[in-house]
Amino acid sequence: MRKEYELQTDVLATIVAAAPVTPKHTDLLTTFAARTDYRGARHVKTRDEFGERPARILDADDREIAPDYRAWIDAELDKHGGSARAVWTAHKDAGYRLTEIQPVLHYFVHDRGEAQENFVQIEVWEEQEFVERELFPREEHWGLPNVDELRRGAPGMLVEHIERRTLGTPRYRLEQVIDMQQFIAIGNAAYEARRRADGDRRWMETNSTTGEQRVVTARELTPGYDQVRWESRRFFEDWAASSPGRAGERACLRWAFNTSDYTDPKGVRYMSFVPQWGHTRKIAELKNTGKLDVYSLYGKLTQLDERVGYRFAWYFYGLHGNLVKSGQMERVLEAAEAGLIVLPEHDYRVLRAWHEAPYGF
Template sequence: MTTPSVAASGNTIATPPGNATAQWASLTARVAEVCERMPVAGGVGALARELSHTPLPGSPELSYREVLSRGGWYRLGGVVDGSDASISRDLEHWAEAALAECDGDLHTLADRHVDDALFATRFNGMTHYLVAATGNGAADFIQVEIEELQEVVSHPLFADETVPGSLEELLDPPGLRRSSAKPLGAPFYTLRRVTDIAAFLARMRAQKPDAQPVHRFIAAWEASSAGQAAQFSNHWALAIREHLDRYRQPILQATPLVAINGEPPHFQGAFGAQGLALQAALNRFDRQAGYPMAWFFHMLTSKTLPHAVAFAVIDDVQSGFSYLPERDVKVLRDWIHRPYGF
């Protein structure tokens, strides 16, 4: 099997508008080229170092680092025969065309190919998030999303004269075991997206007059003790989504992702804890995360802490027992006045 080209993933780039578009197109082309030639065996660290020597034209070199990897996903691949020879690079297109030739009858399709020993493939994937700071603000960074893909044999098509109940069941059977799939080639990198986060968030804000949750999240970071102690992109990445609505207008979305590879911090406070016990639990959580007010930001993005913790902290403040700096109390009060989450 040959390694698919980078174009196979439909790589995209979230660019700032205006004259910067040409510069960003140049950057994404060069990042895509680095992904194509760097072996996965070298690790993501080697990839980050190589990208650090790929500056934006007219700008100084940036220092990229990996902050998060998310695996466990896959996408449909193609069709191979019993000798692993490629029949089609696009399983869905092949199946739709073959079904059309059989007038949409799955039984006829199964009868036609039952002796052909055909197999569907899939691409097992992992997304690596790399960032490079471009300034001192929380949103001042470039985020590069790189996919690590490996094509494997997924499942036989029309095995034992079995007729799938639908085209979707043929393409991706429910309950399929995916742990022992046979690889069809070495894993490889491909570029998914390059995003100037500050520019992307500015475009989001231009869509609606009111700040969206991600804007409030980053503003809270900058206003809190967290923003005074740590760089946002050291601890968070953003899940970026961009699509067109029915009127062909772009819809932009961004959701914070905790940049932790491994076990996240664990909140050890008892239900209903207040006072010294709650303070100790929050301090332990912050130490595990590596920055102050971590508990607040994790509360907004995961089920690690219930929202009741925030109200318990404010109850302590109102009772005269305040263990947070005034800037953090203000952030907390702002959230309680207008709650949001992800």
């Protein structure tokens, strides 16, 4: 079922699929400009860490045996009583080959301006089909794939490998289109509803000295309970309030957002995202800074700003957590409050608020 903030349509999926894959996605961006509402779409990030997945089955002469591997293997297992060995016995001498898809995920953004979260994020797979191995091992000396391995298309390494060949040209496939302003509004409402419900939970508190008991709520036991804000909303608020937002930088052109939306069996909804930086230059993690004086540490953080192209970037990289650590952020705050380094007041306020109510991704 399509979520309230999703904007993809069958027509848009067809338009994306018809665009040829070209360097820097020039044809796809032209297609967005000419045939959709996303005339200002820009490419932000590519993620290429995904593994291959099974696609089709071919014979030794590249004739298609089945267009969908998973549907075929499910049918074969049903036909042979769920026995992996029986399926292997039936096809081990056929020389069938498994084609696979190598996927790469691209993030595009259509920025509508004004509020930092007022943009549309378009996620598009680029997929290249290839073949490099037979489907079944020819011998059983070293064991046979089990049912789970067959369903996953991962029968192990003991199959006949052939020289890897690409099949056809890469193609695009639309994954999802997210109205991020809607995502934030709905996610924040879900978060606040969950916080209210959790805050109203009642507990029995017992005085360890007198033995007196009283009923208290989680809200009463947690100072500042109602001031806690949703992390995903805070990211954009912090961006707007600090140097990048004040300088006109748009968060959606610097970051992509890996969103999540889950409703548990009790009907409680959890929405979030993990920001993914959009820089393409190699940037090393800040390691072994414990022995550095704070001036040297802050110098390394400002070097990160210079490499990615905007001030106070290190704070948002610290929220992400892979390149900058929370302890390094704390040291900068301590140094600023001691007068050892100077932060712009608006950045200091954001950093101070994070210290008082830490969050990250």
